[in-house]
Amino acid sequence: MIQKLHGHSGCRLELIDNNGTIFVRKISRSVSYNERLIAQCVKQGIDDTEGFLTPKIFSKGYLKKLFYFDMEYINGLSFTDYLTNIPITSIERYADLFLKIIPSNPIYDGDARGIFINKVNELDSQIIVKSDSVKIAIQQLKHFDWKCIYQGKCHGDLTFENILIHNDRAYLIDFLDSFYDSWMIDISKLFQDLELQWSYRNYFSIDENLNIRLIILKKMLIEKLLQLDQGKNIVLTIYMMLILNLIRIIPYVDSQKDHLFIESALNKINILINKQL
Numbered sequence: 058m059i060q061k062l063h064g065h066s067g068c069r070l071e072l073i074d075n076n077g078t079i080f081v082r083k084i085s086r087s088v089s090y091n092e093r094l095i096a097q098c099v100k101q102g103i104d105d106t107e108g109f110l111t112p113k114i115f116s117k118g119y120l121k122k123l124f125y126f127d128m129e130y131i132n133g134l135s136f137t138d139y140l141t142n143i144p145i146t147s148i149e150r151y152a153d154l155f156l157k158i159i160p161s162n163p164i165y166d167g168d169a170r171g172i173f174i175n176k177v178n179e180l181d182s183q184i185i186v187k188s189d190s191v192k193i194a195i196q197q198l199k200h201f202d203w204k205c206i207y208q209g210k211c212h213g214d215l216t217f218e219n220i221l222i223h224n225d226r227a228y229l230i231d232f233l234d235s236f237y238d239s240w241m242i243d244i245s246k247l248f249q250d251l252e253l254q255w256s257y258r259n260y261f262s263i264d265e266n267l268n269i270r271l272i273i274l275k276k277m278l279i280e281k282l283l284q285l286d287q288g289k290n291i292v293l294t295i296y297m298m299l300i301l302n303l304i305r306i307i308p309y310v311d312s313q314k315d316h317l318f319i320e321s322a323l324n325k326i327n328i329l330i331n332k333q334l
């Protein structure tokens with residue numbers, strides 16, 4: 058092994074040099090997590106998201122009952138770091154790339170409404186201790202009319218940390234199963250970074266250069282989304298999904314710092330929604 062790589066899911070990631078062939082091995086964090094990592098490996102293997110690549114999977118198996126898979130090493134930067142120094146004139150290229158995940162014929166799903174209402178109710182009963190911001194957020198989710206949801210292929214955790222850039226090509230890693238498959242959930246994860254800087258939460262600070270790029274990319278995405286049929290409803294639903302993402306994280310958060318992050322994120326989105334975005 059050359060180096061350990063770092064993520065947050067608790068899985069082990071190792072950069073391995075096998076007689077000159079370098080690859081990344083991702084190993085499940087526990088036997089009970091095997092199933093999710095297998096699903097991730099399958100999703101990465103079949104993924105053909107328009108405009109994006111995925112690291113090739115070389116092999117898979119078990120080590121001491123823990124599932125693992127070996128994949129191509131992408132010697133690039135995560136989009137988190139890449140965005141800091143990107144020329145302003147290249148930002149639109151990435152806005153267009155991200156919007157390629159929208160199918161050319163978006164499929165409206167009438168059943169989605171019930172699935173989202175159930176998810177919100179499930180979270181409401183799962184989170185026992187609720188701060189005022191969490192209570193307000195859950196009420197907002199309960200009163201929201203989830204009538205504008207389009208289904209479609211979904212990465213499941215499309216944060217900037219899970220997009221790697223190498224030679225100007227974007228690779229997707231760390232696929233996740235989602236309670237519902239919609240490209241709108243993926244876009245809401247992008248907004249988790251654009252609006253709330255989730256992937257930068259452990260950075261010491263965010264400098265002016267990065268800040269301006271985040272703002273430009275966010276504005277471009279919103280403008281382009283608003284041009285879609287039902288654009289305003291789509292943008293509003295994406296922001297409600299962003300609140301839902303934050304509430305879904307709560308049961309897994311163990312540090313005071315991440316709790317504070319979620320509190321201030323919920324307050325910020327609440328203010329934005331009350332101002333009609």
Ligand SMILES: Nc1ncnc2c1ncn2[C@@H]1O[C@H](COP(=O)(O)OP(=O)(O)OP(=O)(O)O)[C@@H](O)[C@H]1O
Binds near residue numbers: 067068132133221231
């Ligand atoms: N194929 C790869 N090539 C290069 N770097 C990689 C590769 N796979 C993972 N990495 C690096 O390791 C980090 C963690 O990987 P990954 O996102 O799969 O882990 P994780 O523990 O599941 O994290 P998460 O909290 O996002 O679920 C990535 O952000 C990336 O920097």
Ligand SMILES: [Mg+2]
Binds near residue numbers: 065
């Ligand atoms: Mg990751």
